[in-house]
Amino acid sequence: MTADSGSRNGATSGNGESQKTNVYTTSNGCPARNPESSLRASNALPLRDFQLVDVLSHLNRERIPERVVHAKGAGAYGEFETPCLARFSTTAGERGAADAVRDVRGFSLKCYTAEGNWDWVWNDVPVFFIRDPIKIPGSRSRPESWHMAMWLHSDYGAFSTYRHLNMYMGHAHKFVMPDGSFKYIHMYLEGDLGYQTHADEDIPHMAGNDPDHLARDLHDAIERGDFPTYTAKIQVIDPSEAHRFGFNILDMTKHWDTGTYPADLGTVQPRAFGKLTLNRNPTNYFAEVEQAAFSPSHLVPGIEPSEDPMLQARFFAYPDAQRYRLGVNYQQLAVNRPRSGVFNPLLRDGAGAPLGEGNYGAHPGFLMADREPVRFAAAVGGGGGVESRSTPEHQRWLEEVMATPAEEQREVDLKFARTFWTHLDDPLYPGWQDRMVRSLGRDLANVKGETREEVFGVLGIIGEDLEARVREHVDKVLRDVRVGKE
Numbered sequence: 001m002t003a004d005s006g007s008r009n010g011a012t013s014g015n016g017e018s019q020k021t022n023v024y025t026t027s028n029g030c031p032a033r034n035p036e037s038s039l040r041a042s043n044a045l046p047l048r049d050f051q052l053v054d055v056l057s058h059l060n061r062e063r064i065p066e067r068v069v070h071a072k073g074a075g076a077y078g079e080f081e082t083p084c085l086a087r088f089s090t091t092a093g094e095r096g097a098a099d100a101v102r103d104v105r106g107f108s109l110k111c112y113t114a115e116g117n118w119d120w121v122w123n124d125v126p127v128f129f130i131r132d133p134i135k136i137p138g139s140r141s142r143p144e145s146w147h148m149a150m151w152l153h154s155d156y157g158a159f160s161t162y163r164h165l166n167m168y169m170g171h172a173h174k175f176v177m178p179d180g181s182f183k184y185i186h187m188y189l190e191g192d193l194g195y196q197t198h199a200d201e202d203i204p205h206m207a208g209n210d211p212d213h214l215a216r217d218l219h220d221a222i223e224r225g226d227f228p229t230y231t232a233k234i235q236v237i238d239p240s241e242a243h244r245f246g247f248n249i250l251d252m253t254k255h256w257d258t259g260t261y262p263a264d265l266g267t268v269q270p271r272a273f274g275k276l277t278l279n280r281n282p283t284n285y286f287a288e289v290e291q292a293a294f295s296p297s298h299l300v301p302g303i304e305p306s307e308d309p310m311l312q313a314r315f316f317a318y319p320d321a322q323r324y325r326l327g328v329n330y331q332q333l334a335v336n337r338p339r340s341g342v343f344n345p346l347l348r349d350g351a352g353a354p355l356g357e358g359n360y361g362a363h364p365g366f367l368m369a370d371r372e373p374v375r376f377a378a379a380v381g382g383g384g385g386v387e388s389r390s391t392p393e394h395q396r397w398l399e400e401v402m403a404t405p406a407e408e409q410r411e412v413d414l415k416f417a418r419t420f421w422t423h424l425d426d427p428l429y430p431g432w433q434d435r436m437v438r439s440l441g442r443d444l445a446n447v448k449g450e451t452r453e454e455v456f457g458v459l460g461i462i463g464e465d466l467e468a469r470v471r472e473h474v475d476k477v478l479r480d481v482r483v484g485k486e
Contacts, residue, residue, distance in 0.1 A: 441473030
């Protein structure tokens, strides 16, 4: 035993420079022999071989629960005025699945600001499948889902790299002024490289030969100094104008259009306001990407959630998922820890509580504002700042749309899907409709006939030509399968 464990380190290299020599130890810090073999005693493995037990027991616990969705991901550090960490992902695949597949891409960004961490938890499609959070575990036969389904089966569902993505907030949020007035906003990022998608016939080959194609492309681009950049844009709606749109602007199955959809659905022109640059790769994937935890509830002063029920539900679901996956002290992990500092002695103890100030030392587990200086935010807002206030007219509109049952089917639900389909019949999108038909046809050929006919019925409402073309392609796929079996 030595009095000073630091004396283990310190060797001299051939050029005279001091180099650190790492001493191999067990988990409790005891110097250990080379682990090339376990201890033997009379040809038996004695349990006194703590190094063997140490290694095997740790191996059994290396894996943590993967994310319920967005399990397969890649990450990078960057700048958006503040330092930030980005994570890209597929949605449906498991952690070991291929990433070069047709799927919705997830995008999360953690901005380490001077007033706390601001998390963006977005997708590469501006809308979502559902508007009622009770359907998050599973849903079927919902007409509002077809808007996103059309996006997914179009070329937008097969981006070739994470560097060519657009990413969308999806939910409406509020930007709140110091006086409590606010605007509804949507934000999104446009990849500065423009669109680039995979051909459908290339996807199986790419997924089979390089399951990490998208992650590798992002990493290699940053390594060679070809830093991905994205232009941040924002759309703004005054709450007094919310009722003028031909749909509920808080319904995330609907798109805040930029000028391509029918005029009666309303147009919200965007404006650019910033640039995201990704310029550094993580050095330890598990610690910096797998343990990264994002939540739309992580806001900063000046931004609040809207009344969107899906957003409200995600405020609970995301942090709760991280507590299950990483433990109650997941915010204390280095990649998640706010650089602005944290003071909340009500949040202490639990598994993995850090030593010292991270667990508030000798401070009682309650606030002592009457005995020590503590500064509080002005009021209870989404990010801890001023709370938004509404006009009576807007409040009446809000009560009306919130009282409308989420399961109520509306004509406008399929109008967005229909508009998206006809929008692709344009010289600006050569071949997009044909490729969507083939994608839908391949998937429908693999489901039961009863379900297939149900889907054909919906496609006929979206567009008669769409139903006919998809039917024709399904028949072709099924004929080819029968011929292959003969």
